[in-house]
Amino acid sequence: MDYIWLIPLLPGVGAAVNGLVGIRFFSKRVTALVACLTMGLALALSIAAFAQLLALPSESRVHDVVVARWITGLPLATSHGIGSFEVPWTFRLDPLSAMMILVVTGIGFLIHVYSTSYMDGESRGGYARYFSYLNLFCFFMLTLVLGGNFLVLFVGWEGVGLCSYLLIGYWYQKKSASDAGKKAFIVNRIGDFGFLLGVFLAFFTFGTLDLRAIAQMVSAMPVESTGFGVLSLIGVLLFVGACGKSAQIPLYVWLPDAMEGPTPVSALIHAATMVTAGVYMVGRNAVLFSHAPMAMQVVAIVGVLTALMAASIGLVQNDIKRVLAYSTVSQLGYMFLAMGVGAFAAGAFHLMTHAFFKALLFLCSGAVIHGMAGEQDMRRMGGLKRYLPITYTTMLIGTLAIAGIPPLAGFFSKDEILFRSFLSSRVLWAVAAVTALMTAFYMFRLMSLTFFGPYRGPAWEAAAHHGSDSSGHGVDDHHAQASHGHGAWHGPHEAPRAMTLVLVVLAVGTVVAGFVGVPPALSGGNRIEHFLEPSFTAHAPAAGPAAGLHVTAPGDAGALAADPAGSAAHGAEISSAAAGQHGEEEGEAAMSRAGELGLMGLSVLIGVIGIWIAYRFYVRRPEIAERLAERWSTPHRWLTNKYYVDELYGATFVRGTVKGADGLWAFDRQVVDGAVNGSGWFTIFSSWVSHLIDKYIVDGLVNLVGSVLHEGSFVFRRMQTGLIQNYALLMLFGIFACLSVYLLVR
Amino acid sequence: MITPSHYLILSAALFVIGIIGVMVRRNIIIILMSIELILNAVNINLVAFSAQLQNTVGQVFALFVISVAAAEAAVGLGIILAFYRNKETINIDEMNLMRW
Numbered sequence: 001m002d003y004i005w006l007i008p009l010l011p012g013v014g015a016a017v018n019g020l021v022g023i024r025f026f027s028k029r030v031t032a033l034v035a036c037l038t039m040g041l042a043l044a045l046s047i048a049a050f051a052q053l054l055a056l057p058s059e060s061r062v063h064d065v066v067v068a069r070w071i072t073g074l075p076l077a078t079s080h081g082i083g084s085f086e087v088p089w090t091f092r093l094d095p096l097s098a099m100m101i102l103v104v105t106g107i108g109f110l111i112h113v114y115s116t117s118y119m120d121g122e123s124r125g126g127y128a129r130y131f132s133y134l135n136l137f138c139f140f141m142l143t144l145v146l147g148g149n150f151l152v153l154f155v156g157w158e159g160v161g162l163c164s165y166l167l168i169g170y171w172y173q174k175k176s177a178s179d180a181g182k183k184a185f186i187v188n189r190i191g192d193f194g195f196l197l198g199v200f201l202a203f204f205t206f207g208t209l210d211l212r213a214i215a216q217m218v219s220a221m222p223v224e225s226t227g228f229g230v231l232s233l234i235g236v237l238l239f240v241g242a243c244g245k246s247a248q249i250p251l252y253v254w255l256p257d258a259m260e261g262p263t264p265v266s267a268l269i270h271a272a273t274m275v276t277a278g279v280y281m282v283g284r285n286a287v288l289f290s291h292a293p294m295a296m297q298v299v300a301i302v303g304v305l306t307a308l309m310a311a312s313i314g315l316v317q318n319d320i321k322r323v324l325a326y327s328t329v330s331q332l333g334y335m336f337l338a339m340g341v342g343a344f345a346a347g348a349f350h351l352m353t354h355a356f357f358k359a360l361l362f363l364c365s366g367a368v369i370h371g372m373a374g375e376q377d378m379r380r381m382g383g384l385k386r387y388l389p390i391t392y393t394t395m396l397i398g399t400l401a402i403a404g405i406p407p408l409a410g411f412f413s414k415d416e417i418l419f420r421s422f423l424s425s426r427v428l429w430a431v432a433a434v435t436a437l438m439t440a441f442y443m444f445r446l447m448s449l450t451f452f453g454p455y456r457g458p459a460w461e462a463a464a465h466h467g468s469d470s471s472g473h474g475v476d477d478h479h480a481q482a483s484h485g486h487g488a489w490h491g492p493h494e495a496p497r498a499m500t501l502v503l504v505v506l507a508v509g510t511v512v513a514g515f516v517g518v519p520p521a522l523s524g525g526n527r528i529e530h531f532l533e534p535s536f537t538a539h540a541p542a543a544g545p546a547a548g549l550h551v552t553a554p555g556d557a558g559a560l561a562a563d564p565a566g567s568a569a570h571g572a573e574i575s576s577a578a579a580g581q582h583g584e585e586e587g588e589a590a591m592s593r594a595g596e597l598g599l600m601g602l603s604v605l606i607g608v609i610g611i612w613i614a615y616r617f618y619v620r621r622p623e624i625a626e627r628l629a630e631r632w633s634t635p636h637r638w639l640t641n642k643y644y645v646d647e648l649y650g651a652t653f654v655r656g657t658v659k660g661a662d663g664l665w666a667f668d669r670q671v672v673d674g675a676v677n678g679s680g681w682f683t684i685f686s687s688w689v690s691h692l693i694d695k696y697i698v699d700g701l702v703n704l705v706g707s708v709l710h711e712g713s714f715v716f717r718r719m720q721t722g723l724i725q726n727y728a729l730l731m732l733f734g735i736f737a738c739l740s741v742y743l744l745v746r
Numbered sequence: 747m748i749t750p751s752h753y754l755i756l757s758a759a760l761f762v763i764g765i766i767g768v769m770v771r772r773n774i775i776i777i778l779m780s781i782e783l784i785l786n787a788v789n790i791n792l793v794a795f796s797a798q799l800q801n802t803v804g805q806v807f808a809l810f811v812i813s814v815a816a817a818e819a820a821v822g823l824g825i826i827l828a829f830y831r832n833k834e835t836i837n838i839d840e841m842n843l844m845r846w
Contacts, residue, residue, distance in 0.1 A: 722845025725838060729769055 001052050001063045004093050007042050007101055008142035011108075011135040014038030019132030028127050032116040035131035039112045039138060043105040050098045054531075061534055062212070063093045064148055071151070076203070083207035090148030090210070096348060096535035099528075100145035100280060103355045104273050106509075108138045110502045111268040114363055117498035118264055118370065130170060130262070137163035141273050145280060150199045150209040153281065157195070157245065160274045161188045167269060168261040180257040187254040191244015195281075198237030205230050212538075215287040219538035223291050235288060235295025238281065239302070246278030246332045249306045253646055255329055259321040263366030266321060271328045271362050272355040279335040279351050286344045286536035300340020300424070304431045307333030309643070311438035315445070316629075316639040319376050320365045323446050327402065328358055330435060334417055337432060343420035344536040345529040349517045350413035352528075356513045357401040357410055360506040364395035367495040367503065368450060372457060378446065383455035387492035390500045392451050394507040399447050401510045403440035404607040409514035411604070416519060416526075418603050419596060433606055440610025448618035460491045521596040753794035760787035774829070774836045778822050785815045 014035050022031045053061050068089040076085040093101075112134060119130050137160060144156025162185075169181030199209065206214050224231050242248070247255035258270045269275070282289060282299060289296050307330045314326035331354050338347030369376055371388050385392045401408035404415065414436065422429035494500065516531075518524020617625040629636045638644070760783055767780025789808045796804025830836055 720845050722842030723839065724841065725769055732765065732769070 012139035015135035022128040039109040091146040092148030114502040177260040180260040184254040195241020215538040232292040235292040242278030267362030271358040303336025341424035346416040353409035353413040360398040378449035385451040394503040412514035444614030757790040
C-alpha cells in the first residue's frame, strides 16, 4: 500500500496539466479525457488500497507512508517545556480514510463524467478551467482525508476551501456568484481560525501533531467529566473549524449561497465531499472528543439544532437547489448529532450514504435545470415526469433514500443515528425525529412540485433563451445561455447519456450502499461499524480494564454533566475498541430488540407521513398549502426569509465591521493624520519664525556692517584720484611733516 | 674756494627744481626730465663727498646711478610711447585709470 501517495497526486497532475497546458491547447475532449482519466486511475488505486486493507486483520489496518520530511525539528514551547516541532508529510490509510478516499474518488469520478456533458456549453478555456479546479479539489480533498497529522490535514482543509471558492465563483462575471464565493471563503476562514487555534493548543498540549499519537496520549488521560479542561477546549476549537467547513450553526450561511456554482460542483463539493470534511475531522479525533464530554455535548446540540433549523427553512424554499442545500445542511447536522452522541461510526456511515444520495439528488436537479434551460424555480416546473423519465426515476430513489424508506441507503444510516441518539437523550431523538419528518416532507414537496401535477413552466417558443428568471431564481442563467444559445429551446428534455448514466450508477449506489451497515436488530452484521471502529480508538491496551465496567447505556449526553461517574465510564469505553463495542452491545441489549425495531418502524412511519402530507398538499390539493401559508403568514415569512439570519449577520457582523472600519478610518484621518499634519504645520510655523529671525536680525547685522562700510567709503574713496602727482605731493607733505616734527620736537 | 657746502647747495637746488617739476608739470616727458634732475642732484652729492673724503666708492656709485638712469629713461620713454598710442596724449592728468 505504499502507493497511496499516488491517489491524491493523480488528480493534482490532472489539475496541473489541464490548468497549465490544457487551458490554452487542449480541445474539450482531451481536457475531459485527462480529467476523467486521472480520477479513474485514482479510483482504481483507491479500490486496490481498500481491498488490500480489507485483507489485513482488523487490528493492523493502519498504513503510514511518509512522503517527505517537510518540517524538521523546530524548537517550540509546549506544556512540557521546549518541544521539537517536527511534521513529516504523512499519508495514513486506515479504515476511515479508506472509506473517505473511496467516496471522494468514486463520487468524484462520476461527477467528472457528468460534468463533461453538463459543462459542454462553456467556452473551451472555461471548460479546461472548470476541470482543472475540479481535479485540484479532488487533490486537496484526498490530501485532507489521507493526512496523517493535523498539518497535512490542514493543507487539504484550506485547499478544498480555495477550490470551493474558485468553483462557486466559476461564473465570476455574475456578481451574485463572485459574492457567494467570497462569502463562502470568508465564513470558512472564521471557522479555520478556530481550527488553527485548536491545532496550536493540541501541539502545545501534546507536543506532536500526529493524529494517532495524539489519540494515544489522550486515551491515557482522564476523561474531563467534571470540568471544562484543555481537551474540551481543543475539541470545541476544532469543532468551530468543523462548523465553518461543514456549515453548522452559526457558520452555515455560506452553503445555500454556494449554489451559485455549477450544479455538479454543488453535488461534489457542497453536498458529497468537502462539507463532510468537518464531520470527518471530528470522527478522526474521536478519542479526543470522547474524552471531552462537554465538547461532545456542544457538537450534539449544535448538530441537532442545525438539522432542525435547516430542515424548517427547506420547507418553504422554491429554488430547487436551495432546497437541496438546506437539506445538506440539515443532514450534516445529523452527522454531527451522531458524532456528538458518540456514534462515530454511524456518523461516518451516514456521511457515506449521504454522499451517494445527495450527489444523486443534486445531479438530478442539474439534469432538471439542464432540461428546463436554466430554470430553477420549482413553481415554474411541474409534470416533468413525462419529459425526464430517467431523471424522475433516479431522483425518486434518492428522495426515498433521504426520507428514510427501507431498504435504501438513507434508512440504515439515519436510523442508526436516531437509535443512538435515542439511547443518549430522548430530547435529541425527538428533535431529530421531527427533522426527519420535515426532511421527508420537503423532499417530497420538491418531487411533487417538479415532477408531478400539471406543467407550469414557460411555453416552448417563449422560453428560447433566458427562460423566465424574472422571479430572481434563475441562478444558472449563464449556463442556460451558454448551453442553449445554439438554438431555440424545444421544451423540457432528458439529459444527454453521459449524465443519465451517472444518475443510474449513483441510484444503484444509493440502493445498495446501505447494506454494508445493516444493524444487528435486522439480523445484519453492521459491517461498516466494525470496519470503522479501529479508526475511532487509540489501540491502547492500558484502557482494556475499562471494558469491565458494567454500564447499561453508553452515556447520555444530557446526563453527562450531572453524572460524572457515568460519563467517565462512557469516555473510557469509547477510548478502546473492545470497550466501545462492548458498551454498544450492552446498550443494545438493554434496549430490547423489539424496542429497536419499534423505533425503526416509527422512523419509517415518520417518513411515510411526511411523504403523504407533501403528496396531499402539493399534488392532490395544491390550495391547502397556499391556505396554510396565508393562515400562518408570520412563521411562513420567517421561514421564507431563512429566519433573517443573513440580515442579522448583515446588520451585526458585516455592518459592525464596516462601522468599525469607518471608525478606524475616521481615527486615522482625524487623529493620526491630524498628528502628522499638525507636526507639519508646526514645522512650517517654526521655520517661518526662524526665517524672520534670520532675515531681520542675522541678515540685518550683516547688512548693517556692509552698509556702514559702504557709506563710510564714500568719504574716503574721493582721495583715490588716480593722479600720481597728487600722491607724490601728499608724500612730500608727509615727509616735511615728519621732518618738521623730528627737527622741532627733538 | 669751492667748499662741500657749495656742492650741497647746488645739489639741493637741483633736487628741489626736480621735485617741483615732477609735482607741477603736466607733460610726462618734462616729468621724466625732472626725474633726471633729481638723480643728477644725487650724483653731485656723491661725487662731491667722494672727492672730499678721498674715497672712490662714491664715484663708482655715481656711475651706477647714471647707468640706472639711462635704463629708466629707456623704460619710461617706452611706457610713454605705449600710452600715447592708446590715448593720443601725454598729459598726465589723463593717466587716472587707478582712481576710485
